[in-house]
Amino acid sequence: MSFRRLVRGSADWPALERVGRELADRYDRDCVRIEFLDADNWLSTPMVLDDDRFVKVITPQNTLVHTLFTTGRNLGAFSAGSEGFFERHETPYEMARHELEATRQVRDLGVNAPEPIEALAVGDLGVVVAEYLPEFCTLDELDADSCRALAPALFDALATIHDAGLAHGDLRAENVLVLDGELYVIDATNVSDDGRTDARSYDLASALAALEPLVGATSAVDAALTSYDSDALLAARRFLDFVAIRPDHDFDAAKLRGEIEKRAAGPPDADGG
Known part of the structure; x- marks a missing residue:
């Protein structure tokens, strides 16, 4: 064996x-x-x-x-x-x-x-x-344009889960199924009640990590900002290195971190400051 x-x-x-x-x-x-x-x-x-x-x-x-x-x-x-x-x-x-x-x-x-x-x-x-969902594919099996179009729906579903006080705990591309243009979320793991605030930040970091290699850091953060504000992204930022060491995620943490920090800083002043 x-x-x-x-x-x-x-x-x-x-x-x-x-x-x-x-x-x-x-x-x-x-x-x-x-x-x-x-x-x-x-x-x-x-x-x-x-x-x-x-x-x-x-x-x-x-x-x-x-x-x-x-x-x-x-x-x-x-x-x-x-x-x-x-x-x-x-x-x-x-x-x-x-x-x-x-x-x-x-x-x-x-x-x-x-x-x-x-x-x-x-x-x-x-x-x-x-x-059983027949004829599905996973998020990472989509082409970049299809994935980019569905990315806001992923963060909308995640925000719905978070707004209810819950967390997924194991969000990655393989746990997001696509069938007839709709996303299906599977395989939530067991998260403690006391730790759900951090778990939700970890979920957001994991979703960004799943999307970055598929659509790029800019598009991933754009999609996240349709359901989350920059403060939520900053809270998720500290979990990026943790997500990066997991063998089931392969993404550019530095690019994501830089994109989050750029959005949090906001647009430059009119005088260029």
Whole structure:
């Protein structure tokens, strides 16, 4: 077994068969067809059930990896001058239940997200079931012009989540799906109540970081300013270095920081000062 597979904790075939049988019974189907998705996912085994339901199977090893990621992210938050605001899960079922509830909260706000169906435990596995969105692409699969046109909608959705007192906690291009010209937000992580102010600044930094390599720093900041003021961008600025060290973000932090600072300074005086 490769090291990457060991760390990811992929569920073995007998366990996945048990999940398939359980879902067939729950949905009153004689049998089900399972298609595994080719996804670089460290925290679950994603699959599609009968072309109409998206399923994530979470193992105890996935929960352990999530705990390690959470520790690392909190250390990164400390480096940005913040208390750690990421929270871990105790069990695979707790992870599944959190994702279901987070998705439900987002949809209740009017933000597009796949319809949550249920979370359940199958043995020591956690299973979350949601609507399957066919024919979607992720934000980073769009061409620059299409991405630039949708960028304000991303910050509008994020502001809606933030105005409700919530935070996403893991915003990146792979967690923004595009279907029929509409954005869908997925995979919110667990953020503490006490740390949500900093978490919202981190979200904004993450959204800017996701967009910068796709549309450039100027267009990313332009889009952010349709929903946030310059003070919010300045608060997000201190998290850019933290976001930059994450392996799932690759962007020019210096360009973003410079663009934010330029906008915060405002236009030059009429006399050139």
